[in-house]
Amino acid sequence: DVKVTQSSRYLVKRTGEKVFLECVQDMDHENMFWYRQDPGLGLRLIYFSYDVKMKEKGDIPEGYSVSREKKERFSLILESASTNQTSMYLCASSLWGRLYSSGANVLTFGAGSRLTVL
Amino acid sequence: AQTVTQSQPEMSVQEAETVTLSCTYDTSENNYYLFWYKQPPSRQMILVIRQEAYKQQNATENRFSVNFQKAAKSFSLKISDSQLGDTAMYFCAFMKSLGRLTFGEGTQLTVNP
Secondary structure, eight states: OOOEEESOSEEEEOTTOOEEEEEEESSOOSEEEEEEEETTTEEEEEEEESSTTOOEEOSOOTTOEEEEEETTEEEEEESSOOGGGOEEEEEEEEOOOOTTOTTTTOOEEOOOEEEEEO | OOEEEOOOSEEEEETTOOEEEOOEEEOSOSSOEEEEEEEOTTSOOEEEEEEETTOOSOOEETTEEEEEETTTTEEEEEEOSOOGGGOEEEEEEEEOSTTOEEEOOOEEEEEEO
């Protein structure tokens, strides 16, 4: 069974702390994504990566950075956490492919990491 | 930029009945994918159904079907014979390239016994 595993289900951090959210997938997927989910706003893309050491900004990258040193692992970093970063963070992965490629572009999600910044 | 709008924040339906969730989107692209994802309470997001924009035939997956109106930029989800396990947040999503999904705000569906 394919899996995307997020290291922490719940985290509580203090303002100004550096926070690492880890995501690992075992499906040999090229693409990996970080979204944040907020009530009434749906999911918004923070960053994504389509290859090792490659990254692209999403729609709300401010205050975040990412790291992808290995194909299976994609980390989200909050350099200095702030209260407005309290949210649910979802990691996802997918096969790379042209838009209508069979099996490509279907995202598999992790269970989510709920971060509270006090 | 693409936008996806789900105008129904909450909906409810009786078990065994049919419910339709609405979604509209805005894009100037001609080639794209549309998706419905489901997020059950405290569980992870899973794919319900997807539709390629070039296909005129509406996608179906068992009790789930879509009504895709490309000209109207509308993509509604119909759930037939609703079950208690269908209770979840449902997200409509749009993809044009490189796996980047743009999501709507979500519709919380509750199936009542």
